[in-house]
Amino acid sequence: MAGRAAAKRGTGKAEALNVGWQPGERVLHGLLLEAILKDNPIPVAYRMNYIANFYVGPLVAMMERSFKLTRSEWIVLFCLTRRPRLNAQQISIVTGRPKTSIASAVKLLQKKGLITRKTDIADSRRRVLHLSESGQATYAAIIKSFVEREKQMLETLDPAERRELVRLFGKIIAAADAWAKPY
Amino acid sequence: MAGRAAAKRGTGKAEALNVGWQPGERVLHGLLLEAILKDNPIPVAYRMNYIANFYVGPLVAMMERSFKLTRSEWIVLFCLTRRPRLNAQQISIVTGRPKTSIASAVKLLQKKGLITRKTDIADSRRRVLHLSESGQATYAAIIKSFVEREKQMLETLDPAERRELVRLFGKIIAAADAWAKPY
DNA sequence: ACTAATTAGTACGACATCGCACTATATACC
DNA sequence: GGTATATAGTGCGATGTCGTACTAATTAGT
Numbered sequence: 001m002a003g004r005a006a007a008k009r010g011t012g013k014a015e016a017l018n019v020g021w022q023p024g025e026r027v028l029h030g031l032l033l034e035a036i037l038k039d040n041p042i043p044v045a046y047r048m049n050y051i052a053n054f055y056v057g058p059l060v061a062m063m064e065r066s067f068k069l070t071r072s073e074w075i076v077l078f079c080l081t082r083r084p085r086l087n088a089q090q091i092s093i094v095t096g097r098p099k100t101s102i103a104s105a106v107k108l109l110q111k112k113g114l115i116t117r118k119t120d121i122a123d124s125r126r127r128v129l130h131l132s133e134s135g136q137a138t139y140a141a142i143i144k145s146f147v148e149r150e151k152q153m154l155e156t157l158d159p160a161e162r163r164e165l166v167r168l169f170g171k172i173i174a175a176a177d178a179w180a181k182p183y
Numbered sequence: 184m185a186g187r188a189a190a191k192r193g194t195g196k197a198e199a200l201n202v203g204w205q206p207g208e209r210v211l212h213g214l215l216l217e218a219i220l221k222d223n224p225i226p227v228a229y230r231m232n233y234i235a236n237f238y239v240g241p242l243v244a245m246m247e248r249s250f251k252l253t254r255s256e257w258i259v260l261f262c263l264t265r266r267p268r269l270n271a272q273q274i275s276i277v278t279g280r281p282k283t284s285i286a287s288a289v290k291l292l293q294k295k296g297l298i299t300r301k302t303d304i305a306d307s308r309r310r311v312l313h314l315s316e317s318g319q320a321t322y323a324a325i326i327k328s329f330v331e332r333e334k335q336m337l338e339t340l341d342p343a344e345r346r347e348l349v350r351l352f353g354k355i356i357a358a359a360d361a362w363a364k365p366y
Numbered sequence: 367a368c369t370a371a372t373t374a375g376t377a378c379g380a381c382a383t384c385g386c387a388c389t390a391t392a393t394a395c396c
Numbered sequence: 397g398g399t400a401t402a403t404a405g406t407g408c409g410a411t412g413t414c415g416t417a418c419t420a421a422t423t424a425g426t
Contacts, residue, residue, distance in 0.1 A: 062366045168347070283405095286405065
């Protein structure tokens with residue numbers, strides 16, 4: 001209908017082009033995704049990143065909205081729950097995130113009263129972190145969503161498949177020294 | 184040695200504390216990680232995110248340094264290589280990233296001459312994107328590192344295990360409609 | 367002991383990311 | 397055909413993230 005006229009407008013830099021699909025036709029998420037997965041040069045890495053993003057993305061968004069926590073703050077909270085008395089450096093190393101990011105998260109968490117920071121007597125460079133009461137409560141409230149979402153994500157796999165997935169991940173992580181280094 | 188004196192300094196807010204390990208003793212990456220993986224409430228999700236981060240993080244850092252491309256720009260480049268003539272909206276949907284992020288990446292890529300933008304004749308709201316010559320060249324240069332790193336990451340798995348990993352990922356992705364939704 | 371190298375943490379600045387509000391075009395419905 | 401709704405994209409402001417450069421404390425080497 002529009003024909004020639006509607007072209008060469010917009011930002012001015014765009015030229016007109018006729019794409020394959022018709023106006024009414026919409027290319028759905030699933031079809032697009034299939035096309036992107038097919039003959040993908042990094043079949044494992046792409047699929048893994050895709051799943052990881054769609055798993056954690058909405059969770060982080062929810063956390064920022066409902067709990068006013070950033071992703072980095074959550075990482076610190078999570079690590080300290082798993083293993084109290086870590087310092088910022090250790091969290092940085094084990095998560096692969098820059099230490100300045102961890103440091104700013106620590107500062108925020110401390111201001112909110114979710115963690116405490118004490119100087120290590122044996123090495124006064126270290127500031128030893130651990131969760132406060134309210135930090136533990138916040139963690140408990142948030143982790144539920146993570147667990148629930150993982151459950152939903154794995155619903156399509158049977159128990160043996162889930163075990164196999166963990167086993168394969170375990171092998172890759174165990175060999176991390178050989179491949180996970182920076183450039 | 185320092186004993187009592189060195190405490191209560193630093194930022195002033197930190198109190199002194201004696202942690203479990205001795206000054207000389209260093210807790211290594213592997214040991215820390217093991218402790219964090221043990222009895223993890225989200226065993227699959229944590230391992231997957233860990234691997235995904237250590238796979239893609241250094242690659243993105245390298246890209247920013249060597250090619251002056253952001254992660255979002257790379258995502259656009261990658262999607263357009265897999266399937267030309269997408270528009271920004273479609274890339275946003277299929278990658279799960281906010282459309283404003285894709286939009287700014289598109290603007291940068293266009294300024295650098297790596298992609299072109301043409302208005303769709305059939306629907307003048309759409310700006311159809313595709314790679315320029317130099318865009319293709321840039322992609323080709325970068326993708327090598329991704330392929331190589333995936334190869335290293337999977338070196339510990341035998342061919343059957345690799346196929347199984349792809350198969351399991353495939354099942355999870357195929358069921359994405361059921362679990363990957365936002366809150 | 368004294369210096370060099372390593373490790374923990376901080377300060378600061380640049381910028382990518384992202385949510386929100388807005389415009390423009392297209393489709394649906396009556 | 398005219399209005400309402402959905403879709404594509406933009407502008408802008410806030411802020412989280414991260415690299416660089418720095419200080420403080422500890423360890424190693426001689």
